[in-house]
Amino acid sequence: MRAIVQNSVGGPEVLAVSDRPTPSPGPGQVLVRVKAAGVNPVDVAVRAGFYPLLGEPPFIIGWDIAGTVEALGDGVTAFKAGDAVFGMPYFPKQAAAYAEFAVAPADEVALKPAALDFDQAGGLPLAGLTAWQALVGAGGIKAGQRVLIHAAAGGVGHLAVQIAKAKGAHVIATASTEKRDFVRSLGADEVIDYTATDFSETVRDIDIVLEPIGGDHAALSLKTLHPGGIIAALLTPSDAARAEIDRSGKRFARIGVRPDGPALRELAALAEAGKLKVHVARTFPLAETGAAHIFLGTRPIGKVVLTT
Structure with a gap:
């Protein structure tokens, strides 16, 4: 071969x-x-x-x-x-x-x-499982929750938006100017152009943040969470950001994707139902x-x- x-x-x-x-x-x-x-x-x-x-x-x-x-x-x-x-x-x-x-x-x-x-x-598979394990596994997403998804036009992000909507969440997404219309087409309730607006100053009362950026960015996302919220991070935050998260007492989960046959079947079912493209x-x-x-x-x- x-x-x-x-x-x-x-x-x-x-x-x-x-x-x-x-x-x-x-x-x-x-x-x-x-x-x-x-x-x-x-x-x-x-x-x-x-x-x-x-x-x-x-x-x-x-x-x-x-x-x-x-x-x-x-x-x-x-x-x-x-x-x-x-x-x-x-x-x-x-x-x-x-x-x-x-x-x-x-x-x-x-x-x-x-x-x-x-x-x-x-x-x-990898992007979909990452989004699923972050939102459903770590986040325990429920209908009516407010979810913030960064890099929402990317591989993980565009699937995460659709999974969150399928679960009944209110989705706030960040994307660059030229990608906003695409993210809206996925069903996001609000799309923030991160090149023009500081999301950390405008978004509040978030239940789950999907944080794929790493470094100091997690500290900005921390400001959007309500006291019981969780940051599901795909990359390691900076030491300063992690220290700030620890001081806040808010929940943090570092997502390391893993093979998951049952979750693949859940993703397949969403696709068959027309809820995941x-x-x-x-x-x-x-x-x-x-x-x-x-x-x-x-x-x-x-x-x-x-x-x-």
Whole structure:
């Protein structure tokens, strides 16, 4: 099979097409013929050596997959050959998603919703699970709550807006000027242009903040929370911001996404109900993976996806 292998960490140029043996599924695993693989910021960080999840190269990065079941390992009864599936296997261990085939534990994939094509399904798992585990898992989101979602046009953000709306929340979102209309189209009740308005001075009584920015930004989000609110952070806040959060007595959760078959099925159900759409900004063929990483750095709306 073709796979994107890197023999060193560095820029996009280290991502090279290579021939590798097609893996075989072991007990409890499925072999997936990958049709689409999402590209995420964590992929870029691992590729560049900023986030050494996989140790020393060579390795194959990528975690999002969507495709069809090619073969079943012993004991797998939930799927059959030919089933369309999607998932985020093994994270944070190597899943080797940037390839024509990938092995995944059967309980870490789910049937692809018919409402999403393979490109859309390939962009959903990591970002969708991150949003779900932040809002539903850590936040315990309930109907009528006020939720603040930052970077609402991004991969995680645009899914989080839709999940929060599906749960009955009042959604306040931040986005840049040129992305406001897109975020409104997702159903956000209020959209704040962060280039023109200081959200920390205007937003109050928030139950859950989805905080994907890190650094000192969490301290600004802290000002919007009511006393029982929670910040669900995707990146580590600065020491000063964390100290301020601790002094405030308000709740804080650092979200580290994990494989979650039941949550994938919940996301699939939302998609089938027409309540969750995945916006794919652009697709790239596997051979142009480096270009896909460069494009992701332009902060496009929604998701970037590789196709095989």
